[in-house]
Amino acid sequence: MTNVTFPRLLLAATLTAAGLLTSGCAGYRESRGYILDEQLASAVQVGTDNKTSVEKTLGRPTFTGQFNDNEWYYVSRNTSTLAFRDPKVTEQTVLRVRFDAAGNVTSVDRTGKDQIASIDPYGRTTPTLGRRKSFFEEFFGNIGTVGGVGAPGAGQGQ
Structure with a gap:
């Protein structure tokens, strides 16, 4: 009987x-x-609404234009995740x-998921122009330069 219950x-x-x-x-x-x-x-109409009416209708924007305060963006995003992906x-x-410039609505545009850009960084380091220094040159390169005669922050000649 114990052999049947074990499996x-x-x-x-x-x-x-x-x-x-x-x-x-x-x-x-x-x-x-x-x-x-x-x-x-859809209630926001070109030519009839202004900043005040848009804010009352839609609320404060998610963000405004970086170079132009006359562009308001409302961003909504839904995502799904499986485990640790x-x-x-x-x-x-x-x-x-x-x-x-007067604050009246000139256009209302809508974009979707098709505008998402996938950006892959270049390797693990950012390439820089100029000379590449070794670890020791970086570590010991400033010895004697801080506080030397003629260097910024140096005392008057002694």
């Missing part, structure tokens, strides 16, 4: 261990940024509202 016990323990191991690989979804309401976004973008919406 069942072993099978139950194996299934339990496999279930615990695969539960760590569960995926999850995440939403970041502005939650875009289609009705509110990098998150993958499943959906993204960027709503850009442009204003003229």
Whole structure:
């Protein structure tokens, strides 16, 4: 009788261990940024709305243009991740509202996931122009230069 229960016990323990191991690989979804309401976004009209009315309708933007304060961006992004992998973008919406100098809406543009750019860094180090120095040249290169005569920060001649 003990020979029949041992394989069942072993099978139950194996299934339990496999279930615990695969539960760590569960995926999850995440939403970041502005939650875009289609009705509110379509309510913003070119020529009739201004910065104040857009802020009352859509709220404060996710960010404004870096070189031009008359561009407002509302960014929404949904991602999914499996276990320890990098998150993958499943959906993204960027709503850009442009204003003229008087603060009136001149255009409302919408882009999606197709505008995402994948950037791969060049190797593990950043290439620089100029001479490459060895470790010892970098480490011992400043000996005698700090506080020397004629160097910035040096005392008056002694």
